[in-house]
Amino acid sequence: MTSNTLASFVIDRNHSTIDLLVAVSGVLLYFALKQLTTPHAGQSLPLPPGPPLKPFIGNILSVPRDGQWELFTEYKCQYGELIYLHGLGNKILILNSMEAVNDLLDKRGHIYSHLPVFTMIGELMALEQSMPLLPYGKEWCDHRKLVHAALSPSAIKYHPIQEELAAMMCKDFLDNPEDFFSHVRLTAGQIFLSVTYRLTVGTADDQYITHAEDTMAVIGEATVPGTFLCDLLPIFKYLPSWVPFQQEAKKGKYMIDHLVTMPFNQVKREMLGERQAIILDNAVKYPATEFKLERFLDEPQTVLYPLILCPGKHLGENSVNVLITSILQYFNILPPLNGELAPAFGWHLLRSEAKAELLWCTVVAYDT
Incomplete structure (x- = not known):
């Protein structure tokens, strides 16, 4: 290896080291600025419990990619209706009961209507215009009127x-x-x-x-x-x-x-x-x-x-699949269903306005 080649190698290696140090310094500076600019007025208030913390990454990575609802069900028994996850600058509050959802998002929706920011799906994939990710404001209200x-x-x-x-x-x-x-x-x-x-x-x-x-x-x-x-x-x-x-x-x-x-x-x-x-x-x-x-x-x-x-398409598709699976699994619900349908309609095609007469069918559909 000649002296010029060796010098070039040393320079390239030094540049790589400098680039790495700049990247690490940038990340540390980002967290420092975020910590300084974040309000701390409510810092003395206790936060909801959550899974054990790990150094630097907190507990946010304890959530698996699949079957999160099963883990959250276990967490409800262990930590309660409110579960707090955080790490690497992200904070997530899991509402694990309908009471908590109604209390925070319905009764006090004007306070907690702000939606989380998803960098990947919102900014990079440009889905921040969609209603589930759109910030609460005039544009969101206009779209809500249209959808309603x-x-x-x-x-x-x-x-x-x-x-x-x-x-x-x-x-x-x-x-x-x-x-x-x-x-x-x-x-x-x-x-x-x-x-x-x-x-x-x-x-x-x-x-x-x-x-x-x-x-x-x-x-x-x-x-x-x-x-x-x-x-x-x-x-x-x-x-x-x-x-x-x-x-x-x-x-x-x-x-x-x-x-x-x-x-x-x-x-x-x-x-x-x-x-x-x-x-x-x-x-x-x-x-x-x-x-x-x-x-x-x-x-x-x-x-x-x-x-x-x-969720129109997937909700309807999943609801029908769950209904069919439930009927196959619990045959005892078939006799009441048939008993309600056959006398009233026989083999005639059902119409939407007949829903008021089908009390048992309505209950089964809502349970699904």
Whole structure:
């Protein structure tokens, strides 16, 4: 090794060491500034209990990626209804009972309506425009009015669509009972796409359904604490694009954007006369949302982003699956159900307005 090569090696090594020291110093400076700028007025008040702390990282990494609800159920028996997790600058309060949820988020919602900031899913994947992540304020209230107008229980105009698709699902159960999971997936996707965009799909493997499921899987993984380092150290969001989590963020951002624009562009191509998406109908009908048609056509994300995390499709799909599983597991609920349905309707198609007469069926549905 020549003297010039050795000198170059030493210089490169020194540069690497300096870069490492600068990065570490930046992280330490970030935490120091955050500690200095954080109000400490309530520091003397005791915080809720939580799992044991570890040096530097606290206890936030004690939450697994899968089955968090099972661990939180165990924590409720051990620590109570309120559980406090923190570490690496992040603080999480887990509400482990409906009483705590209603007390803090309903009765005192004007105080605790601020939503957490997710660096990965919110900033890097650009989902901060969605209603579950949108900061409480005028824009959030406008979107809430729009969603309430379109999806409130009073919107009975959706019932014929649901009745028709439910009847088709029951027929599919009889024709191909071995594929009943696919039938439920298809029906849930059909209801969501029909109500939101008035689009129709024929199979559970349609691109609209599969892409939505893949996107929700990416979103679900990205919201788990500790999955990505940038959520623990937000300053890392400025790292270059070749860093692995930046590649994941780029992929997730594309999938989320495609989830909105793919069906929207299809509707836009077919929008003739009455062929308009229902969410567009409601947005035009309720000017209180300050909805602008031109802005919607140019930037569909401004209206549709707040809706894509609404749990409509997955909630309906999971509810039907749980109901079927419960009926198969607890056969004793079948006789009362049949006893209530058969005398009143026989083999006739059920209608939504008959729900008031089906008390036992309603109780079973609510329990599901």
